[in-house]
Amino acid sequence: MRISVIGSGYVGLITAAGFAENGHTVICVDVLQEKINAINKKKSPIYEKGLDEILKRVVGKNLTATTDLRKAVMGTDMTFLCVGTPSNGDGSVDLKYVKKASEDIGRVLKEKRGYHVVVVKSTVIPGTTEDVVIPVLERNSGRKVGRDFGVAMNPEFLREGVAIEDFMNPDRIVIGASDKKAGDFVESVYHGFSSPILRTDIKTAEMIKYASNAFLATKISFINEIGNICKKLGIDVYDVAKGIGLDHRISPHFLRAGIGFGGSCFPKDVKALVYKAREIKETPAILNSVLEVNKKQPLKILDIAKKKAGKLKGKRVAVLGLAFKAETDDMRESPAIAIVNELVRKGAKVAAYDPKATENAKAIFGDKIKYARSATEALRGSELALIVTDWIEFKNLNFKEMKKKVVVDGRKAINEDTLPNDVEYEGVCW
Numbered sequence: 001m002r003i004s005v006i007g008s009g010y011v012g013l014i015t016a017a018g019f020a021e022n023g024h025t026v027i028c029v030d031v032l033q034e035k036i037n038a039i040n041k042k043k044s045p046i047y048e049k050g051l052d053e054i055l056k057r058v059v060g061k062n063l064t065a066t067t068d069l070r071k072a073v074m075g076t077d078m079t080f081l082c083v084g085t086p087s088n089g090d091g092s093v094d095l096k097y098v099k100k101a102s103e104d105i106g107r108v109l110k111e112k113r114g115y116h117v118v119v120v121k122s123t124v125i126p127g128t129t130e131d132v133v134i135p136v137l138e139r140n141s142g143r144k145v146g147r148d149f150g151v152a153m154n155p156e157f158l159r160e161g162v163a164i165e166d167f168m169n170p171d172r173i174v175i176g177a178s179d180k181k182a183g184d185f186v187e188s189v190y191h192g193f194s195s196p197i198l199r200t201d202i203k204t205a206e207m208i209k210y211a212s213n214a215f216l217a218t219k220i221s222f223i224n225e226i227g228n229i230c231k232k233l234g235i236d237v238y239d240v241a242k243g244i245g246l247d248h249r250i251s252p253h254f255l256r257a258g259i260g261f262g263g264s265c266f267p268k269d270v271k272a273l274v275y276k277a278r279e280i281k282e283t284p285a286i287l288n289s290v291l292e293v294n295k296k297q298p299l300k301i302l303d304i305a306k307k308k309a310g311k312l313k314g315k316r317v318a319v320l321g322l323a324f325k326a327e328t329d330d331m332r333e334s335p336a337i338a339i340v341n342e343l344v345r346k347g348a349k350v351a352a353y354d355p356k357a358t359e360n361a362k363a364i365f366g367d368k369i370k371y372a373r374s375a376t377e378a379l380r381g382s383e384l385a386l387i388v389t390d391w392i393e394f395k396n397l398n399f400k401e402m403k404k405k406v407v408v409d410g411r412k413a414i415n416e417d418t419l420p421n422d423v424e425y426e427g428v429c430w
């Protein structure tokens with residue numbers, strides 16, 4: 001199949017690389033020339049494990065990148081819409097990129113011959129594809145969906161850090177389509193995947209994406225709330241999570257308590273669903289609580305730190321980990337933001353270290369904090385260490401050079417069993 005992918009951000013690039021790796025002919029499109037140049041030079045513009053290796057194999061063979069959307073759509077049979085859907089601040093989704101791309105694709109479809117399917121992969125609130133994308137496509141192409149071209153919604157469930165693996169071996173593939181022909185067309189590009197394929201209508205596919213992320217976010221806030229109760233009762237919530245996770249109806253996944261969820265998806269998607277629910281006069285009580293628990297959770301690490309180490313003012317504090325999770329350089333909605341800002345507000349002297357996210361962190365904190373080149377450098381002379389991201393390299397840290405060896409772990413990242421006796425260790429929920 002000849003596929004064009006509009007938007008070479010995280011989702012677009014993984015999708016393009018994944019389809020190319022599976023033998024399809026793929027053209028990536030983006031408005032940013034530097035991104036296109038990087039891809040054509042076989043260099044991924046984002047950090048994602050395994051992506052550079054795939055680009056090395058496919059670029060110049062069956063994957064190319066261009067800023068020319070018209071050429072890309074004209075030369076392909078299926079177009080994946082993978083543009084960003086940022087938040088408007090009030091929780092609602094900003095559809096400007098979706099609308100613009102739909103207009104551009106629509107104009108090309110006006111002159112294109114042969115069957116074409118437009119597949120929305122961007123995360124959009126239920127109703128968006130039918131109420132916004134299809135009308136824009138029809139208006140700009142002068143053609144009719146279902147008769148002249150097809151539209152489908154195919155949500156992504158990729159996790160940063162393991163996105164290639166998730167693309168190649170998904171738990172499920174969801175295809176919501178305007179009509180059977182369009183759905184069959186999309187299903188054919190997933191030929192060879194052994195995952196279950198679920199065919200739905202378009203709105204349902206959109207909702208499956210939101211409900212999945214909202215459910216996972218709920219699981220995290222739930223275990224964090226249980227963790228906060230456990231902490232006061234002297235119970236390790238990780239033992240409790242093990243106990244409940246053995247029930248196959250609960251499952252052991254997404255029960256890692258700590259300082260809460262971040263990233264570009266969970267916070268934004270839950271807020272967007274809350275916004276939509278309110279708009280249609282529903283009160284999303286559970287989703288509201290999920291967000292409330294998550295807002296307070298990062299600062300729990302500072303409550304515990306204050307109890308253990310006293311006042312933060314003037315204290316040198318090592319913050320280990322800044323990314324919203326390990327194996328990524330992504331700082332978006334990272335719990336580290338609230339923690340570092342509060343430390344700075346309280347007058348602490350912060351030395352932060354992250355194996356990958358330092359450059360992105362500099363754009364957020366500027367010169368308000370110091371950036372160490374290693375965990376050891378951050379720890380040197382510190383009176384308190386806060387573990388914010390569960391990077392593997394933090395498992396067996398050496399705290400020898402700390403001035404006072406007080407360590408508060410927000411992610412159960414440290415191997416407690418190997419800690420020397422002179423380290424005072426405390427977990428957020430254990």
Ligand code: UGA
Nearest residue numbers: 156157158159160220254255256260261262263265324325
């Ligand atoms: C998430 C979903 O897992 C993907 O399925 C989805 O495709 C993606 O959002 C998206 O909508 O694009 P991602 O944001 O990459 O993926 O990260 P996760 O691995 O899900 O972690 C999200 C946050 O939850 C992180 O801050 C992580 O530290 C936290 N988390 C996760 C916990 O605090 N506890 C857990 O048990 C699991």
